[in-house]
Amino acid sequence: MKDIDTVNMSADDWDEQTFPRPDTNDFDQVVERAISRRGFLGGVLAFGSGAAAMGTGLLSSSSAEAQAAASRFPFTPIDIQTDHTVHVPEGYTWHTMVRWGDPLFSDADGYDVNAGGGPVEGSDRVFGENTDGMETFALGGRTILAINSEYTNRGTNLPAEQEGVPANAGDVRKLQNLQGVTVVEVAEGENGWSIVKDSPFNRRITHNTPMTIVGPAAGHDLLKTEADPTGTRSLGTMNNCGSGRTPWGTYLTCEENFNGYFGSTAETQDQKPNALVDGYARYGIGTDGWGYDYHKWDARFDTSQNPNEPHRAGWVVEIDPTDADSTPVKHTGLGRFKHENAEVVLAADGRVVVYMGDDERGEFIYKFVSNGTYAPGGSTDGLLDDGTLYVARFSDDQTGEWLPLTPETTGMESDAEIRIFARKAGSAVGATTMDRPEWISVNPHAVEGYCCLTNNRNRGVKANAGGDETPVGGPNPREVNHYGQIVRWMPHGDDHAADTFDWDLYVMAGNPTVHDDAYAGSSNITTGNMFNSPDGMAFDSTGLVWIQTDGDDDNAGDFAGMGNNQMLVGDPVTGEIARFMTGPNGCEVTGLCWSNDRRTMFVGIQHPGGSWPDGEGLPRSSVIAVKREDNAILG
Ligand code: FEO
Ligand code: CA
Ligand code: CA
Numbered sequence: 081m082k083d084i085d086t087v088n089m090s091a092d093d094w095d096e097q098t099f100p101r102p103d104t105n106d107f108d109q110v111v112e113r114a115i116s117r118r119g120f121l122g123g124v125l126a127f128g129s130g131a132a133a134m135g136t137g138l139l140s141s142s143s144a145e146a147q148a149a150a151s152r153f154p155f156t157p158i159d160i161q162t163d164h165t166v167h168v169p170e171g172y173t174w175h176t177m178v179r180w181g182d183p184l185f186s187d188a189d190g191y192d193v194n195a196g197g198g199p200v201e202g203s204d205r206v207f208g209e210n211t212d213g214m215e216t217f218a219l220g221g222r223t224i225l226a227i228n229s230e231y232t233n234r235g236t237n238l239p240a241e242q243e244g245v246p247a248n249a250g251d252v253r254k255l256q257n258l259q260g261v262t263v264v265e266v267a268e269g270e271n272g273w274s275i276v277k278d279s280p281f282n283r284r285i286t287h288n289t290p291m292t293i294v295g296p297a298a299g300h301d302l303l304k305t306e307a308d309p310t311g312t313r314s315l316g317t318m319n320n321c322g323s324g325r326t327p328w329g330t331y332l333t334c335e336e337n338f339n340g341y342f343g344s345t346a347e348t349q350d351q352k353p354n355a356l357v358d359g360y361a362r363y364g365i366g367t368d369g370w371g372y373d374y375h376k377w378d379a380r381f382d383t384s385q386n387p388n389e390p391h392r393a394g395w396v397v398e399i400d401p402t403d404a405d406s407t408p409v410k411h412t413g414l415g416r417f418k419h420e421n422a423e424v425v426l427a428a429d430g431r432v433v434v435y436m437g438d439d440e441r442g443e444f445i446y447k448f449v450s451n452g453t454y455a456p457g458g459s460t461d462g463l464l465d466d467g468t469l470y471v472a473r474f475s476d477d478q479t480g481e482w483l484p485l486t487p488e489t490t491g492m493e494s495d496a497e498i499r500i501f502a503r504k505a506g507s508a509v510g511a512t513t514m515d516r517p518e519w520i521s522v523n524p525h526a527v528e529g530y531c532c533l534t535n536n537r538n539r540g541v542k543a544n545a546g547g548d549e550t551p552v553g554g555p556n557p558r559e560v561n562h563y564g565q566i567v568r569w570m571p572h573g574d575d576h577a578a579d580t581f582d583w584d585l586y587v588m589a590g591n592p593t594v595h596d597d598a599y600a601g602s603s604n605i606t607t608g609n610m611f612n613s614p615d616g617m618a619f620d621s622t623g624l625v626w627i628q629t630d631g632d633d634d635n636a637g638d639f640a641g642m643g644n645n646q647m648l649v650g651d652p653v654t655g656e657i658a659r660f661m662t663g664p665n666g667c668e669v670t671g672l673c674w675s676n677d678r679r680t681m682f683v684g685i686q687h688p689g690g691s692w693p694d695g696e697g698l699p700r701s702s703v704i705a706v707k708r709e710d711n712a713i714l715g
């Protein structure tokens with residue numbers, strides 16, 4: 081999510097307002113020390129030759145050079161746009177498949193999204209708002225999508241005169257219903273893709289859906305509440321940002337800015353937030369919440385009555401999209417933080433590896449490695465819980481290591497406590513503070529992982545919420561970084577379970593028309609492909625990496641020539657990056673998956689502005705379907 085207006089202040093800005101970070105002055109703030117545009121990056125962006133030397137199995141330098149001459153992109157890149165619609169290259173088409181408020185069931189046919197965002201009745205029977213991460217599943221020839229609804233615009237979902245402030249429990253329930261996850265069957269007909277209303281797979285998972293808690297922290301005292309003295313059952317999943325999928329065909333939804341839903345009604349707690357429960361300050365849990373006001377109408381979100389409830393959010397949740405009656409599962413093995421997405425890959429020996437970013441300024445990148453191994457058709461019990469959680473440390477010499485988070489390494493009491501306060505564990509072992517880790521994706525054609533580091537205006541200026549310094553250098557080489565970069569790592573031994581890796585920067589976004597230093601970006605940024613704030617990311621089956629942006633779309637000043645948020649595609653071997661799609665002004669482009677025949681890309685348009693997509697009424701978050709006119713495979 082991004083800055084919109086005061087009613088919808090970004091989660092990051094709200095966090096810092098609630099818990100101000102101390103200014104620091106002792107960092108080396110000379111960017112040139114770390115890089116120069118053609119110097120450091122010329123070496124770091126190896127474009128094949130360096131990657132081959134690191135043993136990733138990529139092309140040799142001579143073949144990389146040959147490939148660079150012949151782009152793998154089968155389209156003519158498009159220009160920037162500043163309008164209120166979607167643009168794709170010549171030879172491609174798109175149409176809107178589903179929008180916020182579209183009924184999933186016939187009994188919600190009367191839902192009117194324009195009437196103050198619609199009534200509370202039926203709000204859990206329609207497609208949720210602010211679409212984000214999503215994945216495609218196949219079952220018996222049917223196509224099922226699981227799609228996150230990250231947050232909700234209070235200003236548009238409540239009657240205008242309330243100015244975004246809930247006035248009763250019904251208002252809160254409506255906001256709770258419009259977020260979470262939508263599972264929906266879709267089908268392609270003569271008029272393109274549409275949802276299959278009343279499909280037995282259709283389902284809404286909201287802030288109130290029952291789920292179980294498993295893994296090392298399940299049953300811990302910090303997870304027990306009056307409603308659930310066992311600490312093993314919770315209601316709802318919230319702020320569902322990025323996604324993931326397991327090798328066994330389930331969906332992973334990731335809880336990001338969960339802290340904003342909690343507040344306190346007690347006057348005794350209405351003082352300094354850092355005086356609250358241990359861990360509240362590090363996770364940004366304050367007394368007022370982000371403005372949802374759940375705590376005033378739903379005691380579960382009132383920390384003065386239920387101080388442990390926030391500990392039951394901030395997890396990765398597994399959902400079986402093929403069984404609408406299944407109970408979602410919160411996996412504490414994967415740690416508690418502001419989860420962006422969960423990229424699952426198998427290690428050389430079949431152990432399950434999950435890469436995860438914690439999206440907040442100066443927070444960390446994590447990796448989970450299971451104890452057990454995955455075998456098709458075998459038991460999957462414990463594969464997301466029983467194992468080791470690691471955090472990444474990047475060194476300036478372009479090597480790095482995964483530091484295990486254990487009682488011995490962290491000094492913390494137990495595995496349960498380490499999972500619940502994973503951020504504290506990461507700080508204890510000296511993890512590298514990153515420029516807001518967003519999506520992580522693994523190249524299917526080479527043993528390497530990529531992470532979008534979207535931006536960080538505090539780099540070199542302020543510590544993170546735990547007081548860890550954010551020095552300029554390594555994979556975070558620019559002070560006050562408002563453009564972002566993509567770091568990639570190559571695990572040693574070509575094994576995602578390895579403890580060590582080499583790293584480089586795949587791209588540093590920037591603006592070469594405004595700057596002639598590091599802020600111009602890396603050498604694969606040109607006047608023809610400028611963007612800022614890389615966020616969503618996914619590899620396709622051919623080994624190209626698709627990059628979605630959530631940045632400043634003013635198209636002015638430092639961002640002149642970048643236009644609306646967009647989707648680009650990159651070649652990991654040559655470094656080439658080309659603009660494929662532009663979204664409507666005001667939107668974030670987020671969420672990407674392919675149809676099972678890979679002839680359609682499903683792309684999410686979150687919080688669009690203007691009158692998208694109807695030309696009238698409220699702007700509505702949507703999932704669009706992008707195809708080639710010749711119906712060829714596109715990734
Ligand atoms: Fe929900 Fe970090 O994006
Ligand atoms: Ca994101
Ligand atoms: Ca973002």
